[in-house]
Amino acid sequence: MAKNKETFARTVFIVIGLCFICSIFVSTAAVLLKPTQQENKLLDKQKYILEAANLIDSKSQVSKKEILATYEKFVEAKVINLKTGEEVAGVDGDTYDQQKVSRDPETSSKPEHDIASIKRVADNAVIYLVHDESGKLTSVILPVHGYGLWSTMYAFLAVEPDLNTVQNLVYYSQGETPGLGGEVENPKWKAKWHGKKLFDEQGNIAITVTKNPAVAETPYGVDALSGATLTSNGVQHTLTFWLGNEGFANFIKKARNGGLS
Incomplete structure (x- = not known):
């Protein structure tokens, strides 16, 4: 025993x-x-930023060295204050962790109109300015995120210097249903965003993710994902929030008044 x-x-x-x-x-x-x-993680993010800016092809194999060199040459990360729309001096946009900051009550707030279900929004946000060989501004990239059916979906919205014409909407992190909501990453659906307008002539948010083919054919319409209504609604809500007053609206207004170069 x-x-x-x-x-x-x-x-x-x-x-x-x-x-x-x-x-x-x-x-x-x-x-x-x-x-x-x-x-x-940083390299992966830079790759998607370059894809959004049409500097690399998502279908091509690009080396780490090429990603780093292209990003460093053409992309400039800036941190802006969402309330004022002005650049925040002394903060490195490439190392600023917006998601982490948004979880701190001291540096973030709860949105009054949380249509995208993001819960908290950081006081300051990163934006990316893309220039060509001559230094001319070619793209402005806005990081956006919002809830779909199953997950928070993260994307880069690339627009022309007019801050209205869409170049690309590139989702880089999402947990939606494969073959349905997961089609936000499908190149065919992504291509539908090229050239669409975010705002109407009065400056109101006009971009619409829709099931109506007639609306989808207008400059302000994009076809909804087939069989994925809630994910499509999530894309719509994401853009409505981040283009609005609690998102990048103040930055966009200042940029249009000569705040970009």
């Missing part, structure tokens, strides 16, 4: 010891790999 107790105690001791050793390995690996994970 005593021998059985001793064997059981020894087994428990060995199991606990192995668990402890494994936990040390896992923790150490997590710490050591964190810089690499963050670097890959």
